[in-house]
Amino acid sequence: MRASVPVTMNGLKTACSQCNLVELCLPFGMSDSELHQLDELVGARRKVKRQQSLYRAGDPFEAIYAIRAGSFKTDVLLEDGRDQVTGFQMTGEILGLDGISTENHSCNAIALEDSEVCVIPYAKLEQLSHEVEGLQHQFHKVMSREIVRDHGVMMLLGSMRAEERLAAFLLNMSQRFTARGFSAAEFHLRMTREEIGSYLGLKLETVSRAFSRFQEEGLIAVQQKHIRLIDSSGLRRLVQHQTASCGR
Known part of the structure; x- marks a missing residue:
């Protein structure tokens, strides 16, 4: 069973505005007041045990996840029954972007060790992007970073x-x-x-x-x-x- 840890006032002290991972997972480069608004994004922290899934292919897309501690792999099930690993993600990186286009996750995200993620509800992210100047642009930069990484993998496999x-x-x-x-x-x-x-x-x-x-x-x-x-x-x-x- 997934363990979700609600963010308390004490927890908020180490949320986005204070977190030493912010420049890795959400590199906004914003003012302190804008960063404090980002604290509202973190709906919960979720602990995921080794070999347990954060989400599975076909699950409804509701949030993206910033890895606070630990590491994950993403994989898909091939027609012949084999699992194809599509990526490895570590502390400070983002999971869940695969679900944006279809509103369902297209792969599985599985913890490689006991891990913890910050849950960022996507609807709240969209809403806040209209209120915080530059947030949408910075989020697009995060997505671009993932696309560049995928392109690098294609170069590996292709040549x-x-x-x-x-x-x-x-x-x-x-x-x-x-x-x-x-x-x-x-x-x-x-x-x-x-x-x-x-x-x-x-x-x-x-x-x-x-x-x-x-x-x-x-x-x-x-x-x-x-x-x-x-x-x-x-x-x-x-x-x-x-x-x-x-x-x-």
Whole structure:
């Protein structure tokens, strides 16, 4: 059962205007008074246990969700019964935008670890966007960021070899951890290698071989899900080589 935690006056002290994630999940760049109005958006906080779903494909679209703590994957069910991972989202990122166009969610959002989200009712967001100058524009920037990320995935799947895909994935994760104030060179991946393979369009065996080769070549060190990037420049050269080849 989903646990929703109503926002109290004490809770509001750490809502949008005070939250250190605001520049990540809702990068408005507004005045203090405008940010305080954004506090009204947070209808509840919801805790989601590992492997539980925040929402499922087909559920009515009612809100978007800012990840306050933890991480998620989104996936869809293919005709052959397999789950296709469509994305990984971490603290400070937004979930739920897939439901805006049809008013029903088109994918599943599943917690990769015990997580917590801020629930932002979409109807309230629309209403407030008419009252707070620039809010609608900033929300469109958030949506654009997600579109750019999806485009990057299409580039991965469409033009890169297996090792280049994995290198690009690890560099992307590094950049996202850095944006959250964590180490760029050492981090813990919450997803399984099978889930990484599904996301990158690779078989589990191929992902495992690529990890092993990177480790043998001194590019990374791997201990279960803990990753240390030893030679980030080497990983970037792999990706840049592919980009240069595509431009010829």
